Amino acid sequence: MENKINFIKANIDALPIPDSGKRYTYHDTKTAGLQIRITSTGVKTFSVYRRIKGGDPERITIGRYPDMTIEQARREAVRIAADISDGKNPAEIKRGKKAELTFSDLFAEYLERHSKPSKRTWREDESKYKTYLEKTLGRKKLSSIDRRDIALIHSSITKAGHDITANRVLALTSSIFGWGISAGLWELNPAIGIKRNKENTRDRFIQGDELPRFFEAVAKEENDAIRDYVLISLLTGARRANVLSMRWQDINFERAEWRIEETKNGTPQTVTLSQEAIEILQARKPSNHAIFVFPGSGKSGHLEEPKKGWKRILERAGIQNLRIHDLRRTLGSWQAKTGASLAIIGKSLNHKNQNTTAIYARLDLDPVRDSVNKATSAMLTAAGLKQSADAVPLKRKKGVDFGK
Template structure:
């Protein structure tokens, strides 16, 4: 067994064997060796007897792994051996360890899809914010610093509330993983959430003409119609995205949502303008979704790019798709609707007013929605009579 003090000069001067590999060993660290192949490749190894059996453990390729790094790794493995552990078994265990992407897939199938009405939002957040940053990482390598970096990156991009939602999702994933025996710690614990101010943003009178003009000029008809239906119904984003033809009753001018975020069903009155848009979209009796998509869900998933185009054309800042929901409610208030009517039309779940909502029938809600729609379109310069505004032909 040839031994010498490993140096860069000495290692690079090692002769090539005639066949196979030849091994040399370091004088400084027990068991540390370097193998030289016939092609000139060199790899660090650790050669030790463990439980009476010789084990040769590959540490890494030289010069990708430096001499000092190899010595450090070998010393770490020697420490494991001294404590009765087998480094080979530890390495095999690390290879078998789940990545975050694999853990998230387990979480979706075994928990989110079964118990959360918002599972599509979980899936969307993973694709947008977590897949690239954490997806390929082994669970043991994800620590509080890793999570803090994700949270900070989203915050710095200008999405502080979204950063908090993603942090909450991560905490839910790791919390479930602990209960399922897939990991032992939740690295999200201890990371502070961003302070959130309640938004009161909605489309103002002077913004409406620019907004409707920008929507009408949107080349993607699905995005255009999705934005308009979101505004005219005040429904939540996920419900509009997954809107199904079978839930729409054109005769009664109603859209029945069987499951909402609140866990309660909702009947949404459809204004004449909303009906006109929907009737123009229904091209096939076999279609399932109003806004179909090519992904697994079968419907449109992410309208962010189209929304950005509309805002750029309109010159409107700091407006989110969810603000369209608030816009309808605000215009209902402007046109004299009571808080109870607004709450029922937007399906707000409030313990203090739930009983009142339950006693309201749909007619005053419909009148309020139609009145608010008419007021918005009049302010936009699109309507000055009882006629249905042609929103697509501005």
């Protein structure tokens, strides 16, 4: 059965399924040589059917619908027709298509040759690929991926309410293609030119009136690893990944310091530990030779994902729109409230700022420690866990016990 139709989505979707063992072929009225063939199982495949100079007609399969869009099939048909007009053999064209990398192939090269050797966050690249790109782009040949494909992915993530994630996935896709070009594996970057979502600078931190509810909700958390992880994140202002991978060997109880050998910005950091943070860590310290402060059962050996516990805490506290990273901002904000300079705050949070690098280099930990202690004291006072300037042990407040 052979017919000519205009290849539009409505027409192709409405095509009848042939009986068992049969196959229908339809020709596009707009693009010479472009066909779509339908099997009795409902599989629809684009192909190009053209006569070679001095030979018989050849059928070249180019992709399945709807994985390959109509516009992509038309462009590919035009390209193949041009190659045939130049005297190229379709068999060679087809072999070239088979040899062409898929997006999955390109990502594998990118991960092993670029991301793992040069990015501490390579696991985030791998996670984003598996979550958002593998099913949508993974099997596609690079030549079949266009700006529309990537824009649709960005749009779908955005519509799901994840504007920033959509931007990060778009940035990763662009990086993969960009690296592929620099490595001589590909020639075009279809992610260029796609408009990113507007990102407002986030200024959320735990307000004074929220602190009593927050600390009470944390105290009621039955998972002691989650509870203490949240507290240490708040009291140190350290980044999420660094707290998760915190090691006992890096903590000096005598100096009340925690040494992070490599942070996100590529520099080491010495974190000053308040008395409250020391008490929590001392209560957690095991008698055996444990490596991580917050051990986990995964491959890394430490706690990997505290989101479920974090959600429980926020629900108990009745607090909305607060992220784990906002704990870091909370310490900095309370430092500012208690009179710390921007240089002191930057030093304590290990911000990398070229304009203040020289200032940071001249600062020792004493003013930083004083600022962190003042901010901690102010937060605990606002939460009702300290009376005036006099410390009240956290475990003494009725219904609150952070030391277990």
